[in-house]
Amino acid sequence: MIGAGGVAQVVAHKCAQNNDVLGEIHIASRTLSKCEAILESVREKGAMKVEGVLKAHQVDAMDTAAVAQLIRDTGAQIVINVGSAFVNMTVLDACIETGAAYIDTAIHEDPAKICETPPWYANYEWKKRDLCAEKGVTAILGAGFDPGVVNAFARFAIDQMDEVKSIDIVDINAGSHGKYFATNFDPEINFREFTGTVYYWEDQQWKETSMFASGKDWDLPVVGTQRAYQSGHDEVHSLSANYPQADVRFWMGFGEHYINVFTVLQSLGLLSEQPVKTAEGLEVVPLKVVKAVLPDPSSLAPDYTGKTCIGDLVKGVKDGEEVEMFVYNVADHKEAYEEVGSQGISYTAGVPPVAAAMLVASGEWDAKSMRNVEELDPKPFFTILDEIGLPTRVKDAKGDRPWNA
Amino acid sequence: MIGAGGVAQVVAHKCAQNNDVLGEIHIASRTLSKCEAILESVREKGAMKVEGVLKAHQVDAMDTAAVAQLIRDTGAQIVINVGSAFVNMTVLDACIETGAAYIDTAIHEDPAKICETPPWYANYEWKKRDLCAEKGVTAILGAGFDPGVVNAFARFAIDQMDEVKSIDIVDINAGSHGKYFATNFDPEINFREFTGTVYYWEDQQWKETSMFASGKDWDLPVVGTQRAYQSGHDEVHSLSANYPQADVRFWMGFGEHYINVFTVLQSLGLLSEQPVKTAEGLEVVPLKVVKAVLPDPSSLAPDYTGKTCIGDLVKGVKDGEEVEMFVYNVADHKEAYEEVGSQGISYTAGVPPVAAAMLVASGEWDAKSMRNVEELDPKPFFTILDEIGLPTRVKDAKGDRPWNA
Incomplete structure (x- = not known):
């Protein structure tokens, strides 16, 4: 590694x-x-x-x-x-x-x-x-959680439909780190995700919006109703190529407080990677100062409580009828910390590539070519993830159950 | 000077x-x-x-x-x-x-x-x-506006009462500079006002609160209803010594947006005067970086519009009856810029010491001793201020009129 x-x-x-x-x-x-x-x-x-x-x-x-x-x-x-x-x-x-x-x-x-x-x-x-x-x-x-497991979620749902119409990936962290404000990853990387154009795929073409401009409440298992906003994300860029007939959007959950702090910092220019000069003549990159005053993301793990819910709402047609399926995982911050000393966000990102490696080792995913995750069979992936800490569940008209029940 | x-x-x-x-x-x-x-x-x-x-x-x-x-x-x-x-x-x-x-x-x-x-x-x-x-x-x-003119406002009202019960000084800037956020003075000085304990004088003793903890809506001439918060301010410290029987409080107007930005910056530690070290090892004082990204206060003047209203609500007893009087001035940002190339906040602070100097020159205020402004006759002060740009008005049971009408 x-x-x-x-x-x-x-x-x-x-x-x-x-x-x-x-x-x-x-x-x-x-x-x-x-x-x-x-x-x-x-x-x-x-x-x-x-x-x-x-x-x-x-x-x-x-x-x-x-x-x-x-x-x-x-x-x-x-x-x-x-x-x-x-x-x-x-x-x-x-x-x-x-x-x-x-x-x-x-x-x-x-x-x-x-x-x-x-x-x-x-x-x-x-x-x-x-x-x-x-x-x-x-x-x-892209064999983390998102991208990664969510690509497999999409493939799994689509395999059970005759036609796919839309894939909405929803990533909710309903956990609490107990700090006034913190980012779950390095702030320099974290804020990059939110400062560019938000690209999404709709009506067979790329469309653009900006961060926090398009929000929606999602009613999800375990974590309940949560507001999420369209964000740019890697998986949209392969899923749209593999399923161009489907709308593909990514939604990330943010609380009002997070958005407020982010908006203040960005509006003031404090998330800039371009240096400014202080009255004393010192050249400083504002984002690096923000990073210096924020909690170290790794320090959050011991006190992190609550759960994440990440899943795909896939809509399509089966036997001439409109159908939809939500394929998802719920992970727990505290359990992650107890098992591997990390918070839940790192846990969901780190477990899947190990499952992928095990499938390469077993030959099941040893494709001898380049693949995005939706181009591989999702079932053996889910089977290993079930065993090593990230079980997959499905919610549809027939109820809420393990993917293989 | x-x-x-x-x-x-x-x-x-x-x-x-x-x-x-x-x-x-x-x-x-x-x-x-x-x-x-x-x-x-x-x-x-x-x-x-x-x-x-x-x-x-x-x-x-x-x-x-x-x-x-x-x-x-x-x-x-x-x-x-x-x-x-x-x-x-x-x-x-x-x-x-x-x-x-x-x-x-x-x-x-x-x-x-x-x-x-x-x-x-x-x-x-x-x-x-x-x-x-x-x-x-x-x-x-303290011969600016507040402290300064507001001390004279208090003296003027008190001179017309048999007994003074309270002096509430209210400072509202209802102007707009058109920026996302800016301070009217050097941010390093400006934020100092809000980061300490708020002292006020009530029941013949010093009491304490903290910034933005005590807010109240004030219905004022010209600028209308405005929310202001108890703040620490110089004039409270002399008026309470000269009128210990009266409650003396200072209120400064802040919009929700200002308070929000201030609260985010302070909560994150970005208003700190203590240096932090970036990941690259650079020692930086966060407040100096905030100052570097904020607009230069002097750059606000050309586009500043709207008005300020600063006054004293004085309550007391006259002929056995409870009375109250609001003594105030309204100034205009745009007029200030056109006359002297400054915004209204600087204008209200800079005109009064010149009036005081003129009274020293004329002998009327040449006290040959140390005085706070309320220890001097307010009438010649108002007369000059009327002439040089900061007219004093009075609002009480008898109506709203020039102080000498």
């Missing part, structure tokens, strides 16, 4: 818990001490299922040759990339060069570009699709 | 318009170019009533000897101090040393102390009261 942040912590624990399937575990990032801290946490929890290798490495993931060398040195056959979204392409290139399978959880980003033209996957990853097929390299794109 | 900020700009214009009474005008501050810019603006408007001296000087107002030397060199007989509140005591000392009359518009502050014990005047200025009397030096404290 590449990366040593909050999601990497979850990935490491889950790999350890399944090392009978996955074999040797090597964790690499730019900062060795962060890898070692994760290994220490894995050992503390006694997470290794069977005895085996668990090792930390230093690597600059922006350097393809260095990553390829590390893959060769460790004999890694599967690379789970949960480093920053800026390193996707260099790590993917190293996998193509060495033949290792590649799994990531988010679209590649150029640090200098806030908002690129849709579909985003076409700007970077998909340009390597032919090369992966030619070389027989497995590359599974 | 000492100082070259927004209020100093108004003072300079008003001194120039009345230089037949005031004589030579010398403007001094740490930054000579700021003084020169003010002189340039005075010349542009052709503000000098008669030909005369108008000159800029560089001085460190924290240095008593330097200020005393400048007073001697210029032959200044009256010093209007509208520099930062941190220089009051050094400038006052220079006046006592040279015999020049001293006029200021705000209480002395120690930059290291946010909130001192009441009454504030007793911590610094009043310690020099005996010395002023002994040397026959005139020192008029």
